[in-house]
Amino acid sequence: MSIITSIINALPGAVAQGLIWGIMAIGLYITYKLLNISDLTVDGSMCTGAAVCVMLTIAGMPLPLAMVCAVIAGMLTGFVTGIFHTFMGIPAILAGILTQLSLYSVNLKIMGKANQALSVRNYDLLVSLQYIRNVPLWKNAIFVVAAFVVVLIAILYWFFGTEYGCSLRATGSNLNMSRAQGINTSFNTVIGLMLSNGIVALSGALLAQYQGFADVQMGRGAIVIGLAAIIIGNAVFGKIFKNFAFKLLAVAFGGVIYYIVYQIVICLGIDPDLLKLLSAMVVAVFLAIPYWKKTYFSVPKKGGNQNA
Amino acid sequence: MLEIKNIYKTFNPGTINQKVALNNLNLTLNDGDFVTVIGGNGAGKSTMLNAISGVWKPDSGRITIDGVDVTGMPEHKRARFLGRVFQDPMLGTAADMSIQENMALALRRGNRRGLGWGITEKEKAQFKEALKTLDLGLESRVTSKVGLLSGGQRQAVTLLMATLKKPKLLLLDEHTAALDPKTAAKVLELSEKIVEENHLTALMVTHNMKDAIRYGNRLIMMHEGHVIFDVSGEEKKNLTVEGLVEMFSTASGEEFANDRALLSK
Ligand SMILES: Nc1ncnc2c1ncn2[C@@H]1O[C@H](COP(=O)(O)OP(=O)(O)OP(=O)(O)O)[C@@H](O)[C@H]1O
Numbered sequence: 304m305s306i307i308t309s310i311i312n313a314l315p316g317a318v319a320q321g322l323i324w325g326i327m328a329i330g331l332y333i334t335y336k337l338l339n340i341s342d343l344t345v346d347g348s349m350c351t352g353a354a355v356c357v358m359l360t361i362a363g364m365p366l367p368l369a370m371v372c373a374v375i376a377g378m379l380t381g382f383v384t385g386i387f388h389t390f391m392g393i394p395a396i397l398a399g400i401l402t403q404l405s406l407y408s409v410n411l412k413i414m415g416k417a418n419q420a421l422s423v424r425n426y427d428l429l430v431s432l433q434y435i436r437n438v439p440l441w442k443n444a445i446f447v448v449a450a451f452v453v454v455l456i457a458i459l460y461w462f463f464g465t466e467y468g469c470s471l472r473a474t475g476s477n478l479n480m481s482r483a484q485g486i487n488t489s490f491n492t493v494i495g496l497m498l499s500n501g502i503v504a505l506s507g508a509l510l511a512q513y514q515g516f517a518d519v520q521m522g523r524g525a526i527v528i529g530l531a532a533i534i535i536g537n538a539v540f541g542k543i544f545k546n547f548a549f550k551l552l553a554v555a556f557g558g559v560i561y562y563i564v565y566q567i568v569i570c571l572g573i574d575p576d577l578l579k580l581l582s583a584m585v586v587a588v589f590l591a592i593p594y595w596k597k598t599y600f601s602v603p604k605k606g607g608n609q610n611a
Numbered sequence: 612m613l614e615i616k617n618i619y620k621t622f623n624p625g626t627i628n629q630k631v632a633l634n635n636l637n638l639t640l641n642d643g644d645f646v647t648v649i650g651g652n653g654a655g656k657s658t659m660l661n662a663i664s665g666v667w668k669p670d671s672g673r674i675t676i677d678g679v680d681v682t683g684m685p686e687h688k689r690a691r692f693l694g695r696v697f698q699d700p701m702l703g704t705a706a707d708m709s710i711q712e713n714m715a716l717a718l719r720r721g722n723r724r725g726l727g728w729g730i731t732e733k734e735k736a737q738f739k740e741a742l743k744t745l746d747l748g749l750e751s752r753v754t755s756k757v758g759l760l761s762g763g764q765r766q767a768v769t770l771l772m773a774t775l776k777k778p779k780l781l782l783l784d785e786h787t788a789a790l791d792p793k794t795a796a797k798v799l800e801l802s803e804k805i806v807e808e809n810h811l812t813a814l815m816v817t818h819n820m821k822d823a824i825r826y827g828n829r830l831i832m833m834h835e836g837h838v839i840f841d842v843s844g845e846e847k848k849n850l851t852v853e854g855l856v857e858m859f860s861t862a863s864g865e866e867f868a869n870d871r872a873l874l875s876k
């Protein structure tokens with residue numbers, strides 16, 4: 304009985320946190336699904352966003368401005384990866400790893416130490432785990448983060464429908480075709496990486512406020528959690544959500560489901576140290592499913608001339 | 612119109628895979644020329660088209676299109692002069708995007724892409740009309756992802772895309788090779804129609820000698836990275852497949868031992 308009560312008690316927090324990670328996953332979606340790149344920068348840029356937001360707020364900058372700076376910092380990390388990849392010809396995964404590794408040092412330098420607190424008692428924060436119960440709706444963490452999600456999806460939906468947004472999607476879909484249609488694919492790849500990491504940094508800034516601190520470890524494994532959110536969102540809502548905006552919403556919901564499951568697992572008394580292992584295994588299996596389907600379960604097409 | 616001067620291109624220089632693909636290639640096209648290009652496998656036909664499109668830079672030589680020296684111009688910048696259909700049907704379209712989105716991308720070739728809508732209602736109607744001319748029933752599938760289309764359908768859409776915005780030069784690289792005979796014939800006829808209606812200058816690579824003779828006003832034959840044979844006008848009209856094969860043997864000093872060329876008589 305007490306397990307169920309504790310699960311129910313943990314639920315609102317899990318939803319808020321899941322939505323924050325959902326924002327991170329939406330950022331990842333841009334590189335992973337639209338640009339067709341696995342960008343490991345996110346493991347570092349999430350913390351960069353958190354660190355910049357926390358340090359600037361502590362230094363007295365108004366919070367909204369600090370968050371804007373966090374997003375810009377995140378975009379810079381994407382820029383670095385983009386330059387590694389396009390200008391220096393480093394494979395995308397390796398480019399992301401290099402940036403991520405350098406960001407570990409950068410993040411430590413930004414914060415001055417491994418962990419920086421940002422207490423909601425001393426600062427007027429947008430979201431906090433204190434603002435879950437007994438607060439007016441507009442202050443409720445779930446409401447605030449959900450508003451961020453909705454606005455973000457609306458902006459992205461508009462952006463990827465524009466001429467430029469379409470050329471970004473084309474870049475991810477077919478480099479040859481894009482160049483033949485006059486699209487600067489290198490430039491677009493850099494812009495896509497910047498956009499993605501800007502969003503990831505935003506989620507980092509929100510997470511730091513929510514939990515009340517920034518930690519140099521906080522983005523570790525972010526890409527796996529983000530992928531999990533994308534995969535879960537697609538598995539649960541893929542059949543009914545076809546529109547691009549809804550697909551992004553599904554990603555955010557995927558983050559929520561991930562965190563609810565995470566909370567349940569914790570409440571069931573499973574060693575939290577094992578959670579990353581479990582997440583990675585689950586993601587690995589889901590990533591394998593399309594391959595398995597193709598290799599072991601595919602029925603040869605009749606007629607033989609599949610290309611004609 | 613197009614001027615290719617002393618182009619050399621060697622792939623993998625200094626390795627055992629070294630391959631001289633273009634060897635002092637020279638070619639000048641006049642406005643309105645519709646040139647068919649033939650030659651054995653590995654003769655350098657695709658490589659020539661790639662040199663024109665700027666997929667990489669040639670080792671030496673100069674290429675001008677309509678008076679503009681494009682030799683050092685990156686591929687995406689030259690795109691404004693060119694309409695291209697590739698040998699591989701998968702290359703010409705973005706599989707994850709709908710037919711109309713692909714066409715909207717092509718309509719904006721050479722334009723600055725800003726924050727206006729990527730596709731307008733007016734364009735959607737225009738694309739439907741254009742698709743009708745293909746007679747493949749695609750006008751009712753404008754919102755389908757291109758990845759769901761067959762190779763022939765994709766190639767036909769690519770052809771439309773290459774000419775939606777009138778290019779200075781149309782490059783067709785065996786664009787019907789992967790299609791069944793009926794679709795191939797249809798796409799070929801459509802190509803001719805589009806070229807004639809829009810007075811385009813075009814280079815069309817083909818392995819089918821008959822097609823090479825039937826279409827266009829000029830025919831060139833490539834061998835070992837350069838042009839060995841160039842006919843136009845009346846002389847071209849009077850060509851026969853046998854004549855071409857013989858011409859090849861004399862010009863190259865080799866038997867025309869081309870698998871596909873002879874098969875597709
Ligand atoms: N990117 C590349 N890297 C290495 N070698 C290449 C490359 N592109 C072409 N080649 C080589 O250059 C030569 C000419 O190739 P090309 O594709 O132009 O021939 P083609 O005339 O189009 O032949 P086909 O009729 O088979 O299409 C070939 O020997 C090919 O192996």
Ligand SMILES: [Mg+2]
Nearest residue numbers: 656657658698
């Ligand atoms: Mg070829």
